[in-house]
Amino acid sequence: MNPSFQNIFVAPGERKPLRYIGAMIGDRWSDGRLENENGVCFAEVQNGIPFFVQPEDDGWGTDERVDLLLTRHGVKRETLIPQNWEASLRNWGPSSKQYEWVQRIVKQGGRILEIACGPGGGFLPLILDLDPKAQLLANDIGGWILVEWKKFNDKKGLWANASFAQFDVNQCPLRSDCFDCVDSAGGFSNIEKNHSVWPRSTEYLSPEGDCLCQTLMRTLPPLNNCLTQNRRPG
Numbered sequence: 001m002n003p004s005f006q007n008i009f010v011a012p013g014e015r016k017p018l019r020y021i022g023a024m025i026g027d028r029w030s031d032g033r034l035e036n037e038n039g040v041c042f043a044e045v046q047n048g049i050p051f052f053v054q055p056e057d058d059g060w061g062t063d064e065r066v067d068l069l070l071t072r073h074g075v076k077r078e079t080l081i082p083q084n085w086e087a088s089l090r091n092w093g094p095s096s097k098q099y100e101w102v103q104r105i106v107k108q109g110g111r112i113l114e115i116a117c118g119p120g121g122g123f124l125p126l127i128l129d130l131d132p133k134a135q136l137l138a139n140d141i142g143g144w145i146l147v148e149w150k151k152f153n154d155k156k157g158l159w160a161n162a163s164f165a166q167f168d169v170n171q172c173p174l175r176s177d178c179f180d181c182v183d184s185a186g187g188f189s190n191i192e193k194n195h196s197v198w199p200r201s202t203e204y205l206s207p208e209g210d211c212l213c214q215t216l217m218r219t220l221p222p223l224n225n226c227l228t229q230n231r232r233p234g
């Protein structure tokens, strides 16, 4: 976990800060836990990734179930993320639909939260292609997805500041005003109770921050500083 994200986590509900107890590699978290002032653990941290969701509440299920699912789709765990990353960048450039958006995020700088990045990564490959040093926190409820994205980055050494955190955005363990941009590409439409998640994104977004959302949903509640694009307009 990049140092710039190490002070953003709070206990969901209580909203009190969590502290990291565990091993460090340089200035980064390695293996440990996030606990409140009374020593109650809210997330195990493994290889720098905090896991806020209990395995039984991670809808993807066990590693064996994920592997079965991938096999059914003719996909290999080791090649899934590299392939998705390459596919995202294949036709990416100034003439791409999202180029202006992504450029705006990158120019703004600061901390970026990618909600429900999924195996496809959402905007993650695009943002990090324009700025490999972007301070981007990738989120998903599926722990295995973040493990695979981190493994990919560790192997390739592409992005110096990208970090990963597993939590349910409905119980978002983030302090207020800690992001300069919150974005999601196709994530919101897959989240239960998404109409309440979307406005709640402003809680952890700074007042000048941007919300960037590409979605299949036809209607989204209005938000300030919010750019939305329906993939299927109408």
Ligand SMILES: C[S@@+](CC[C@H](N)C(=O)[O-])C[C@H]1O[C@@H](n2cnc3c(N)ncnc32)[C@H](O)[C@@H]1O
Residues within 6 Å of the ligand: 115, 116, 117, 118, 119, 120, 121, 122, 123, 139, 140, 141, 142, 145, 167, 168, 169, 170, 184, 185, 186, 187, 190, 191, 192
């Ligand atoms: C269609 S996929 C992701 C789309 C993605 N942005 C992409 O480009 O592939 C939807 C993702 O939402 C995640 N998700 C569903 N409910 C969630 C929640 N409550 N909190 C965080 N992630 C969630 C799923 O695990 C899944 O990876």
